[in-house]
Amino acid sequence: MTHSPNAAAEMAAVTISHIPGREITENLGIVFGSSVRSRNFLFDIFAMLKNLFGGEVRSYTRLLEDAQQEATSRLIAQAQKLDADAVVDVHFATSQVAYKAAEIFAYGTAIRLK
Secondary structure (H helix, E strand, O other), X not given: OOOOOOHHHHOEEOOOOOOXXXXXXXXXXXXXXXXXXXXXXXXXXHHXXXXXXXXXXXXXXXXXXXXXXXXXHHHHHHHHHOOOOXXXXXXXXXXXXXXXXXXXXXXXXXXXXX
């Protein structure tokens, strides 16, 4: 794997404990990334209306997707600082950190490959 400016797109970040067909030569330790997002008043009004009629609240879905992307990018950036080739065992967690603010937390193990 290379470490070019687009390395985030090139670096594998997988939920399994290995990279198929590749040998892990070094465990560089845990890396993580997080994103805390809050919603605004307009989100809440729209969500209340959706609760009346049912269906997906797409504005919340996009908010969470954006937070997951940002957390993953930060995880990969931390792995790149360690000169890792990939991140394995990636997991995601979420929590409410303040009133109307949620965190998406991504963590995994940075590795080097043969």
